[in-house]
Amino acid sequence: MPTPARSAAPSIAADAPALLDLLLYSVSHDLRSPLLSVSLSAQLIEHALGRRETSEGPDPIAEALGGLKAACDDLERMLAALNAVSRAARRRAEPVSVPLASLCDTPIEGAIALDDLTAQELRLALAAAADTPVAAIEGASARVTWSVDRAIDGSSALAELAASLQRYAGTSIEHLACLEVAFRGAGGSLAVDGNVVTATLPLAGSPA
Amino acid sequence: MNAGPTVVIVEDDPTHATLIAQILATVAPNARVEMPPPEAAPAFVAEAPFGALVLVDRRLEGGDSLALLRAVAVARPDLRLVLMSSFVTLEDRDEALYAGARSVFEKPGDLNGWRSILLGLLAPPISGLRAA
Numbered sequence: 001m002p003t004p005a006r007s008a009a010p011s012i013a014a015d016a017p018a019l020l021d022l023l024l025y026s027v028s029h030d031l032r033s034p035l036l037s038v039s040l041s042a043q044l045i046e047h048a049l050g051r052r053e054t055s056e057g058p059d060p061i062a063e064a065l066g067g068l069k070a071a072c073d074d075l076e077r078m079l080a081a082l083n084a085v086s087r088a089a090r091r092r093a094e095p096v097s098v099p100l101a102s103l104c105d106t107p108i109e110g111a112i113a114l115d116d117l118t119a120q121e122l123r124l125a126l127a128a129a130a131d132t133p134v135a136a137i138e139g140a141s142a143r144v145t146w147s148v149d150r151a152i153d154g155s156s157a158l159a160e161l162a163a164s165l166q167r168y169a170g171t172s173i174e175h176l177a178c179l180e181v182a183f184r185g186a187g188g189s190l191a192v193d194g195n196v197v198t199a200t201l202p203l204a205g206s207p208a
Numbered sequence: 209m210n211a212g213p214t215v216v217i218v219e220d221d222p223t224h225a226t227l228i229a230q231i232l233a234t235v236a237p238n239a240r241v242e243m244p245p246p247e248a249a250p251a252f253v254a255e256a257p258f259g260a261l262v263l264v265d266r267r268l269e270g271g272d273s274l275a276l277l278r279a280v281a282v283a284r285p286d287l288r289l290v291l292m293s294s295f296v297t298l299e300d301r302d303e304a305l306y307a308g309a310r311s312v313f314e315k316p317g318d319l320n321g322w323r324s325i326l327l328g329l330l331a332p333p334i335s336g337l338r339a340a
Contacts, residue, residue, distance in 0.1 A: 029267065032294035036315055037223045043319045044230055076317050083295045090297070117298075 021089055028083035035079065039072035074166075081161065081169035088181040091115055095186060097204035098122075100142055104135040111204040112142050118182040122199070125179060128172070130195070137203065141188070144199045148172060151195040156180065212238025213330055214260040218249045218276070220269045228263065231322045236330050250276055258286050261329055264309075266293030266300060274307045281308020290329060 046065045093115035100108045103126055114122065122144075126133045129146035136143050150172055152160055157176035161168045168174055176197065180190040188201035215232060219225040225243040232239050244252035246268045253262055253276075262280070264273050277289055291304040296314040304312045313325050 029294050032315075033221055033224065036294065036317055037221070037227060039317050040227045040231070040319065040322070041223075044227065047234075047319065072317070087297055090299075092299070 021086070024082060025086045025090070028079055028086050032076070032079050032083075035072060035075050039069065039076070042068045042072065078165045078169045081165055081174045084174060084178050085158070085161070085181055088118075088178040089185060091117060091182055091185060093117065095204070100135045100137075100144070103144060104133045106135060108135050108137070110137050110142060112188075112201040113204040114186055114201065115182075118179070118186060121175070121179060121182070125175060125197075140203055141200050142203055144201070146197055148176070148195050148197055152176075152192045155191050155193060157190070157192055212236060212240060214240045214242065214257045215330075216242045216244065216249075216253055216256050216260055216262045218244065218246060218253070218262065218264040218268070218273070220246045220265060220267070224265075228322070231319060232326055235323050235326050239330070250279065253280050253287070254283060256284070256287060259288065261288045261290065263290050263292055263329075266291055266296075266304075274303060277304060277307040277309055288329070 042065050046062070046069075049061065095113035095115050096119070097111040098114050098119045099111045100106075103112075103123065126144070126146055128148075130149050131147045133144055133146035135145075152173060154160055157173050158180045160173050161177040168177075176190065176192065179199070183190045183199060183201060186201065188199065190197065190199045192198075213236065215236075217225045217228050219228070222243070229241045229243060232241055242252070242256075249264075249268075256262065264277060266273060268276070273291070277291065280287060281289060289309045291300075291309040291312045292315055293300060293312075294315055296312055301312045311329070316322050316325065
């Protein structure tokens with residue numbers, strides 16, 4: 001008879017991605033709650049004290065509260081990035097058919113299958129592209145390629161964001177990371193080579 | 209003197225509840241604010257004054273508050289139920305509205321954001337207008 005620990009181990013291993021996703025969801029929600037308390041307390045203290053001016057230079061209390069608020073803003077930015085990734089991973093909307101020509105302004109037949117929100121985010125990413133996006137069909141997939149202003153060291157925006165939330169939260173790399181997660185959920189992928197981004201997405205009507 | 213609106217804050221974080229009450233005091237000094245502990249919230253809300261504004265946190269002590277919303281929406285349709293959360297997804301919003309919340313908001317990180325939301329929630333409904 002297996003020990004409880006042995007019988008539990010494979011189950012934990014199998015559920016690891018789901019557990020990590022749950023952890024990401026919990027962390028992004030639960031940590032914001034005390035953060036809000038700290039941030040709002042600082043603002044209420046500042047409001048209660050009013051504007052304080054001294055003839056001997058900056059008010060140390062105002063400076064300390066300013067530092068506290070700046071730190072809260074920074075934490076909020078990073079938690080928002082975690083939440084954005086968590087949301088991208090949890091999209092459950094049914095995919096709709098998105099014509100490639102509507103994405104790339106090029107006369108190409110065919111459509112990809114994406115949920116509305118992800119399609120909207122892809123459109124925003126393409127609108128901010130540093131060059132003209134290009135689409136091509138390969139088998140049951142479509143490839144959309146575009147350039148971004150900021151080159152990425154590795155091939156995964158998500159890996160870059162995970163490596164440094166401080167550096168990339170709130171930047172275009174965060175948005176690419178969310179697209180990468182959402183595309184994976186839709187049966188596609190997103191890869192980066194320098195500043196060239198390639199999305200591979202299932203064609204509408206193709207088996208996932 | 210006119211009695212102010214009653215606002216019930218259902219929060220499992222007492223610090224949050226106190227801060228919301230403090231912000232409420234700056235936008236509605238006459239408001240009567242109640243902060244029942246989550247375990248007492250269902251009974252407390254059931255007895256709330258007619259038309260009270262009830263702010264309910266999305267997550268209460270690890271669980272969700274949708275069951276509370278559903279029960280109150282049926283038993284007390286006069287109450288203005290509002291769901292609030294640290295983060296609100298589209299699914300959260302849809303579920304809360306379906307459960308009976310009249311509106312849903314994501315808790316802002318700044319005072320002005322809170323004031324704006326609370327003022328909007330406390331504004332009396334426009335009377336004298338009829339749907340076409």
